[in-house]
Amino acid sequence: MYRLKEMPPVRAMNFIHAPPQALKDAYPDPTDALCVRAAIFRTMNDDPYLLVLQRASTDSMPNRWELPGGMNGESRLLLVADRLIGGVDDQDDSIKNAVYREIKEETGLTAVWIVQEVGHGHRWQDVKGEKIIHNLYLTFVVESEEIELLERAGGEGSKTTTGLTYGEATRSAPTTATANVTTPNELDAVPVKLSDAEHQRYLWVSEDEIAMKCGGAGLQPLEFTSEETRQAMLQAFAVQREVIRARKTV
Helix, strand or coil, X not given: CCHHHHCCCCCCCHHHHCCHHHHHHHCCCCCCEEEEEEECEEEEXXXXXXXXXXXXXXXXXXXXXXXXXXXXXXXXXXXXCCEEECXXXXXXXXXXXXXXXXXXXXXXXXXXXEEEEEEEEEEEEEEECCEEEEEEEEEEEXXXXXXXXXXXXXXXXXXXXXXXXXXXXXXXXXXXXXXXXXXXXCCCCCCCCCCCCCEEEEEEECHHHHHHCEECCCCEECCECCHHHHHHHHHHHHHHHHHHHHHHCC
16 A cells, blocks of 8 residues: 555564563563553644544543543553553554554544554553552554545545534544534544543644644643643654655655
């Protein structure tokens, strides 16, 4: 597919095919748990918009915004029978499969390509009783089948003037509303379907809105799960802009 010609990896990405345990063992630093998250973009008029999810009001860190994926900010690992459960499951065949699974579970979208890693991973420690858990968060820019088809077809959603779209959590079809003068089926042409047990809303936001910590209708304040989350989002925009520039050279 032509996307491989558009954006060749700038760093080796073979590790995404490794089983989780093999990757944990390969790190020089102790790594008890791997967590993954995905930066999914919709590009219109060469402007990238990032998909962010608002955590359910009934969950930990309620109403805060994050990327699709595993945990963030404070560790939410569970220690069950001495087995760590996190964003990457022991049953996942590879890091790639874990990323694809998380995207499908949390957004309903079908991942087709991991474009590039964002940064070099984020490490933090969590204490469970007398045990110190060493966590590693991996962030990737990922393309979905649904968005790729929209952009290749050049159909609805390929052009925009201004404004953002947000949606409510659903398992059927998301309820969407459009802000400012965005025309119907621009950003909301992407069939995002949230799990209401985990997330209650989603937004497509610009880089400026992440920087300003506000977005959506009326530029409402956005509280992220952590400052590290916000910085990872900004780094993801830098990667996506490289993708956009590379596509222009094809």
